[in-house]
Structures are given as C-alpha cells and as structure tokens.
Amino acid sequence: MLVIENLHAEVEGEPILRGLNLEVGTGEVHAIMGPNGSGKSTLSYILSGKEDYDITQGSITYKGDNLFDMSIDERAAAGIFLAFQYPIEIPGVAAMTFLKTALNAQRITRGEDELTTPAFMKLVKEKTAALNIRPEMLRRSINVGFSGGEKKRFEILQMALLEPSLCILDETDSGLDIDALQLVAEGVNRLRSPERSMIVITHYQRLLNHIIPDRVHVLSAGKVVRSGGKELAMELEKNGYAEYEDQKINAA
Amino acid sequence: MTAAEKTLIDQFGEARENLPGNGEAWMDDARSSAIRTFEKNGLPHRRLERWKYTDLRAMLGQIPAPATGTPVSDLPDHDGINAHTAFASIERYHGVFVNGYFQPQLSNLEDIEGVEIVNLRGNFNNFPDWVKAGLGNTSVFEGNAVLALNTAFAADGIALRIKAGATIDKPIHLDYVTTGDEAATISVRNLIIVEKGAQATLVETFTGPRDVAYVVNAATQITVEEGARFTRIKVQDEGLDAFHLANMQITAGENTRCHDLTLTLGARVSRNEVNVGFSGENADVTIAGASMLAGKQHGDTTLCITHSLPSSNSRQEFKTVLDDYARGIFQGCVIVKPHAQKTDGRQMTQALLLSPNAEMDAKPELEIYADDVECAHGATAGDLDEEYLFYLRARGIPEAKAKALLVAAFVAEPLEKIEHEGLREGLFQLTNAWFDRRKGEA
Ligand SMILES: Nc1ncnc2c1ncn2[C@@H]1O[C@H](COP(=O)(O)OP(=O)(O)O)[C@@H](O)[C@H]1O
Ligand SMILES: [Mg+2]
Numbered sequence: 001m002l003v004i005e006n007l008h009a010e011v012e013g014e015p016i017l018r019g020l021n022l023e024v025g026t027g028e029v030h031a032i033m034g035p036n037g038s039g040k041s042t043l044s045y046i047l048s049g050k051e052d053y054d055i056t057q058g059s060i061t062y063k064g065d066n067l068f069d070m071s072i073d074e075r076a077a078a079g080i081f082l083a084f085q086y087p088i089e090i091p092g093v094a095a096m097t098f099l100k101t102a103l104n105a106q107r108i109t110r111g112e113d114e115l116t117t118p119a120f121m122k123l124v125k126e127k128t129a130a131l132n133i134r135p136e137m138l139r140r141s142i143n144v145g146f147s148g149g150e151k152k153r154f155e156i157l158q159m160a161l162l163e164p165s166l167c168i169l170d171e172t173d174s175g176l177d178i179d180a181l182q183l184v185a186e187g188v189n190r191l192r193s194p195e196r197s198m199i200v201i202t203h204y205q206r207l208l209n210h211i212i213p214d215r216v217h218v219l220s221a222g223k224v225v226r227s228g229g230k231e232l233a234m235e236l237e238k239n240g241y242a243e244y245e246d247q248k249i250n251a252a
Numbered sequence: 253m254t255a256a257e258k259t260l261i262d263q264f265g266e267a268r269e270n271l272p273g274n275g276e277a278w279m280d281d282a283r284s285s286a287i288r289t290f291e292k293n294g295l296p297h298r299r300l301e302r303w304k305y306t307d308l309r310a311m312l313g314q315i316p317a318p319a320t321g322t323p324v325s326d327l328p329d330h331d332g333i334n335a336h337t338a339f340a341s342i343e344r345y346h347g348v349f350v351n352g353y354f355q356p357q358l359s360n361l362e363d364i365e366g367v368e369i370v371n372l373r374g375n376f377n378n379f380p381d382w383v384k385a386g387l388g389n390t391s392v393f394e395g396n397a398v399l400a401l402n403t404a405f406a407a408d409g410i411a412l413r414i415k416a417g418a419t420i421d422k423p424i425h426l427d428y429v430t431t432g433d434e435a436a437t438i439s440v441r442n443l444i445i446v447e448k449g450a451q452a453t454l455v456e457t458f459t460g461p462r463d464v465a466y467v468v469n470a471a472t473q474i475t476v477e478e479g480a481r482f483t484r485i486k487v488q489d490e491g492l493d494a495f496h497l498a499n500m501q502i503t504a505g506e507n508t509r510c511h512d513l514t515l516t517l518g519a520r521v522s523r524n525e526v527n528v529g530f531s532g533e534n535a536d537v538t539i540a541g542a543s544m545l546a547g548k549q550h551g552d553t554t555l556c557i558t559h560s561l562p563s564s565n566s567r568q569e570f571k572t573v574l575d576d577y578a579r580g581i582f583q584g585c586v587i588v589k590p591h592a593q594k595t596d597g598r599q600m601t602q603a604l605l606l607s608p609n610a611e612m613d614a615k616p617e618l619e620i621y622a623d624d625v626e627c628a629h630g631a632t633a634g635d636l637d638e639e640y641l642f643y644l645r646a647r648g649i650p651e652a653k654a655k656a657l658l659v660a661a662f663v664a665e666p667l668e669k670i671e672h673e674g675l676r677e678g679l680f681q682l683t684n685a686w687f688d689r690r691k692g693e694a
Contacts, residue, residue, distance in 0.1 A: 048646045049645075049646070050642055050646075071645075071651075072642065072645040072646055072651075073645045073646075073648050073649060073650045073651065073654075075646075076645070076646055076647055076648035077648045081646075081647075082646060084643075087643075088639055088640065088643055090640050090643065090644075090658075090661065091661065091664075091665075092658075092660070092661025092662060092663075092664040092665065093644075093657050093658065093661045097657075098644070098647070098657070101649055101653065101657065102644070102647035102648050102649050103648075105648050105649045105650060105653060106647075106648035109648065109650070141661075142643075158647060162647065162648070
C-alpha cells in the first residue's frame with residue numbers, strides 16, 4: 001500500500017524529517033508514537049499533499065505510484081485520508097454541502113456516477129447514527145460551534161463516508177473523554193478491512209487498547225528509531241519517551 | 253462643460269416634451285429644477301469626496317440616447333422575455349420593465365390586495381397626492397447629479413403604496429430587462445410608501461445584453477411609516493459593458509424594520525448609492541450587500557445613514573469578492589446628529605481578493621455629534637485562506653471547486669439573514685454559480 005524510503009523534508013531550510021523509512025502493507029494497522037515535535041503531523045501532512053514542505057530526498061510510493069506526482073485532491077480521490085489533529089472551522093460552508101461535494105468529487109475523479117441526493121442522505125443518516133452525531137450538526141458550517149469531541153467525530157464521519165484505502169489518524173484521541181474515545185475507536189474499527197490500511201498516530205498508548213495495531217513505530221527527531229509489535233506501545237507507556245528525547249538531542 | 257455634459261443637456265431639450273407629465277406644472281418644475289442642478293454641477297468627478305473613486309466625468313465618455321419604448325407588438329410574451337431567472341420559480345407579483353418602460357401585458361401587478369399602484373406613464377393630472385408629493389420633492393437631488401438626471405429624464409416607473417396594516421403575501425418583483433444591441437440610456441423612477449404597520453418585500457433585478465454599453469439610471473424613493481416592516485432585495489446583474497447608476501433613499505419611521513440587500517454581479521461600472529434618514533425613533537435599519545466582480549469591473553457602493561433622531565439601530569454589512577483587475581469601492585458613513593442619543597450604528601466591510609491585480613478601496617466614516625451612542629466600524633481585506641483550501645482539497649474537492657465553495661461562503665453571511673426562503677435560495681444560487689460563470693464572461 002505505502003512505501004516511504006529515506007524521506008527528508010524541511011521547512012524554510014530547517015530539517016524536520018531526516019531519513020524516515022516506513023512500509024505499510026494492505027490491510028495493516030500501524031501505530032506511530034513519539035514525543036511532541038518528532039515530526040508525526042509533518043509526516044501526515046506530507047502524505048496528504050500539503051505544500052508547506054520541501055522534500056529534499058527520498059520517495060513515497062502509494063499503490064505502486066509516485067505519490068509526489070499527485071495533487072492534494074487526486075491523492076484523496078485515490079484513497080488517502082487524513083483525520084486532522086486540529087480540524088479547522090470553515091464559516092459559510094455547510095457541513096452537509098461539504099460532505100456531498102467531497103463524496104461526489106471523488107466519485108467523478110474515479111469515473112463513477114454521482115450519488116443522488118436521496119442516496120446520499122440515506123448514507124449520511126446511517127453513518128451519523130453509528131457515530132452518535134446529531135443530523136442538525138451537519139446544517140452548521142464545517143466545525144463551527146462544534147465541541148472538541150464533535151470535531152473529531154466529524155473527521156471520522158468523513159472517513160466513514162469517503163471509505164478511503166489509507167486512513168491516517170493524527171492524534172484523534174487527544175482531548176477526548178473515555179466515552180468519546182470509545183465511539184471514535186468503534187468507528188475506526190468498523191472500517192478495518194483486508195483492503196484498507198491505517199496509520200494511527202498517537203502520543204498515548206490508551207487509543208491502542210481499542211484499536212489494536214499490527215505494528216508500532218517510534219518516531220524521534222524525524223525518523224523511525226524503533227519498530228515492534230503492539231507490546232512496544234505498552235513499553236512506551238511504562239517508560240515514557242525520555243530515552244527517545246535524548247536521541248533527538250544527539251541528532252540535533 | 254464636457255462634450256458628454258453638453259450632450260445630456262441637448263438630449264433633455266429634445267426628450268422633454270415626450271416625457272410623462274409634460275405640461276403638468278408640478279412635474280415641469282421638478283424636471284426644470286433638476287436639469288438646472290445638473291447644468292450647474294455637471295457629471296460627478298473625483299474632486300468630489302463622494303465620487304473620489306468613481307470619476308463619472310472621465311468614465312462616461314459616450315452618452316447613449318434616451319431609450320424609446322419598444323412597440324408592444326415587437327415584444328416577446330411573458331415566458332419569452334429574458335427576465336431574471338433566479339427567482340423565476342418563486343410565488344411573486346411580477347412587474348416587467350423593458351428598456352425602462354413598464355409592460356403591463358407582461359406583468360401581474362394588477363389587483364394586489366392592500367397595494368395601490370400608479371404607473372408613471374399613466375394619467376398625470378389624476379395622480380394622487382402621495383405620488384405628486386414624492387415625485388415633486390426636488391430636495392432629494394441636492395448635490396446628487398445622477399439623481400438630478402434621473403428626475404429630469406425619468407421616462408417611466410411605478411409608484412406603490414402598501415396600505416396601512418396590509419401584509420403583502422408574496423414578494424413584489426420589479427424586473428428590469430434591457431434588450432437590443434443598440435446602446436440607450438434608461439431612466440426609471442420608483443416611489444414606494446409602506447404605510448403604518450404594513451409589511452412588504454420588494455425585489456428588484458436588473459439584466460441586459462453583454463457587449464452593449466447601455467446606461468441604467470435607476471432611482472427608488474422609499475418611505476416606511478410607523479411600525480412597518482420593509483425588505484428590499486436588489487440583484488444587479490447587468491451586461492458586462494453597461495453602466496448602472498442607482499440611488500435609493502429610505503426614510504424610516506418610528507418602530508420600523510427595514511432590511512435592504514444588494515447583490516452586485518454585473519455592469520462594467522456600477523454605483524449603488526443608498527441614503528437613509530429617520531422620521532421616528534426606535535427604527536432598525538440594515539443595509540447589506542455582496543459584490544462579486546471580475547475582469548475590469550468597477551463596483552462602487554456608497555452609503556450614508558444619518559441618525560437625526562434618538563434610539564435607532566443601523567447596520568451596514570458588506571462583502572466584496574474581487575478577481576482579475578476588478579475594483580471594489582465601499583464608502584460608508586454613519587452620521588449621528590447631536591440629539592440622536594442611544595443610537596447604535598455598526599458598519600462592517602470585508603473584501604476577498606482573488607488576484608494580486610484586484611483593488612479594494614474601503615472608506616468608512618463615522619461622524620458622531622452625540623455622546624451617548626454606540627458606534628463601531630471595521631474593514632478587512634485578504635486573500636483566500638490556504639488552510640481552508642487545503643482542508644477541502646484533502647477531502648478530494650478539486651481546487652477550482654474548493655475555491656468556488658469558499659468564495660460563496662465568504663459572501664454567505666448577509667444572504668443568510670434574508671427570511672424568505674425562496675429568495676434566499678435564489679441569491680445563493682447566484683453566488684454559488686459566480687465562480688464558474690465569471691470565467692466564461694469576464
Ligand atoms: N509549517 C512549519 N513551519 C515551521 N516549523 C514547522 C512546521 N511544521 C512543523 N514544524 C516543526 O517541525 C517539528 C515537528 O512538528 P510536528 O510534525 O508537528 O510534530 P509532532 O506532530 O510529532 O508533534 C516541530 O519542531 C515543529 O515546530
Ligand atoms: Mg502533531
């Protein structure tokens with residue numbers, strides 16, 4: 001599904017990713033953990049095509065294609081989805097309009113027919129119910145007046161509707177209470193399938209009790225410094241990131 | 253005097269005897285007084301503060317001849333007319349003007365319950381006093397050359413009296429359609445009185461051919477009496493070579509609610525001037541608008557709200573989107589006279605610039621002579637938020653579509669406040685379509 005080799009990226013001459021390697025197979029769930037500032041969000045933004053970063057070395061191959069040849073919206077239509085760490089508010093664009101436009105735009109890009117309004121409404125109804133989202137919420141502008149938990153659930157709703165092949169969740173657990181976390185984790189688990197891969201970025205092991213990963217990677221100072229099975233998450237929970245913060249200083 | 257000014261005076265001499273009301277002393281006086289005002293001041297130019305950014309003397313080189321009425325036999329029927337389509341599916345009372353002339357056979361304004369209608373082409377000596385008083389009031393064009401020209405040349409128009417206590421069940425839509433490939437100057441004058449406790453919504457739309465440099469001079473005088481509620485929605489969607497010069501004067505009475513919204517989409521050069529005065533206390537007046545301009549369009553919005561009496565609220569809320577080489581102008585003034593205590597006046601103008609070559613000039617003005625008032629103004633200008641664009645594109649929405657959504661979102665706020673659902677949806681249709689439509693036209 002995804003192969004990242006020796007990825008180096010910088011912002012205004014400041015290196016952030018420094019030789020990152022990662023391979024995610026189809027149907028696998030990988031967790032990326034690491035201290036604040038290690039480059040987790042940067043990696044997720046680069047995957048979704050944000051233009052703020054200079055890629056100085058390395059390659060990313062997605063479903064066999066060079067990811068750097070694809071625009072932001074082409075990547076989305078090809079199945080890459082990033083659930084943002086900080087979903088922004090967009091006044092004036094109704095959430096419902098946005099969902100319908102996005103879904104149909106992706107379908108058109110893929111050469112499929114647009115969904116009719118009734119078919120779309122039926123789909124939304126089904127997905128909102130599962131995530132405990134009030135339909136009235138979707139009449140508001142994107143994320144405007146949403147609580148922190150509602151914003152995160154709205155991200156998962158988008159994911160559920162768009163049915164991507166590669167889901168990237170950037171600290172979707174942060175700021176959620178235990179009930180909200182449970183809802184979100186259930187939403188994510190419903191999407192697990194042999195055709196779909198996931199990268200779950202988190203600072204805490206907590207989320208990984210609900211979404212059991214196949215692999216866990218530790219990101220520190222812009223590269224993967226350790227990889228292991230789900231027990232690595234437990235170890236990190238116990239020992240903290242101190243060991244990896246040191247590596248950051250050495251690397252800097 | 254410039255050649256254009258000379259042409260205008262000559263045109264008046266020739267047109268005069270065919271204008272409605274010729275021979276009626278009160279109308280003759282109004283027209284003579286208007287042309288004298290014009291002769292004295294000429295076309296507005298940039299050395300006048302209110303016309304600083306829209307130098308008509310420089311811009312209006314050619315003055316097309318006054319429009320003549322199209323013979324009825326040459327007109328299409330109601331369905332064939334290129335009337336403005338945004339509100340076509342709404343239940344409404346429809347009044348159609350073609351090249352400035354009211355067309356009763358294309359309209360259904362007869363017998364609206366609670367409304368008295370007088371056509372300016374009608375029998376002048378039988379006009380009721382309220383029409384004579386309104387049209388004969390020459391004080392309104394003091395210092396306003398465009399309004400003076402309108403008074404001199406007005407060839408048709410409608411006077412509407414919404415009778416005391418009446419609630420008009422459907423919007424009244426005045427649809428001004430310009431046709432033909434010969435440029436003409438169209439001068440329309442309307443008069444509206446909303447009597448005590450009445451409620452009405454007026455819609456005015458302007459359309460015309462592209463590639464024809466016609467001139468529309470439209471003036472509307474509105475009096476809203478005690479306790480009345482009045483909404484006006486104007487859509488200026490003229491052809492892209494046209495000049496659109498508009499004046500609206502509103503006088504708001506005690507406990508009235510007046511809401512005006514102008515959507516400016518068309519014309520090569522447009523000037524939308526709105527002046528608001530008060531005849532009572534506790535009035536609530538909103539003058540709002542959205543302008544969406546591209547190519548070399550020039551759109552000037554000039555407002556003045558004069559609080560001469562206490563305890564009224566006024567709101568000015570304008571959004572401007574500019575692309576290519578378009579230029580937007582917002583001049584908004586709020587004057588609070590010494591006795592107008594407890595006035596609450598707010599003004600906000602925001603611009604979205606889609607091109608580095610577009611220009612916005614915003615000139616807010618507060619003149620406050622009372623001490624117990626709340627007044628505020630704000631002006632912003634910026635380009636499209638890259639973070640918004642990224643969010644939408646990251647969900648698979650192509651760049652152009654994402655921009656179109658964000659542009660429509662930018663102007664949504666004043667439109668959302670329109671209570672009539674059909675009208676609100678019609679307005680949204682126009683703003684949603686703008687981004688794509690402009691590419692084809694500008
Ligand atoms: N657009 C940017 N401009 C400047 N610095 C940035 C930018 N994005 C990220 N950084 C820096 O890169 C480092 C990694 O940031 P980030 O990827 O957000 O880390 P994480 O998500 O792991 O906490 C931080 O030091 C951050 O300040
Ligand atoms: Mg982060």
